[in-house]
Amino acid sequence: MKVDLQEFFKLPEEERNGYERPQNSMEGYGQPYIFGQGKKLDYGQMFLLASLPPSLRNLRFWPQNPTSFS
Numbered sequence: 001m002k003v004d005l006q007e008f009f010k011l012p013e014e015e016r017n018g019y020e021r022p023q024n025s026m027e028g029y030g031q032p033y034i035f036g037q038g039k040k041l042d043y044g045q046m047f048l049l050a051s052l053p054p055s056l057r058n059l060r061f062w063p064q065n066p067t068s069f070s
Contacts, residue, residue, distance in 0.1 A: 005047060008063055019047070019061050028061045 008016065021028030029047045050056040 001051070004063075008047060009045070011063075016047075019063060021048070027058055 016029050019029040021030035027048050027050055030045070032044060032046050049061055050058065
């Protein structure tokens with residue numbers, strides 16, 4: 001999975017945005033949550049997936065590219 005995620009981040013941004021994290025959700029691709037005020041912000045990207053147990057997997061967020069991901 002680690003290698004697949006590294007390949008995912010090499011994809012064009014437009015393709016990665018297809019797995020964008022919905023508002024009020026932790027799962028998906030996007031920027032991490034920032035809690036609290038007065039903190040210095042640093043831009044970053046994350047891709048959070050529930051993987052175990054399999055019953056918690058939301059396949060909407062599981063990329064089709066790279067093909068080895070699924």
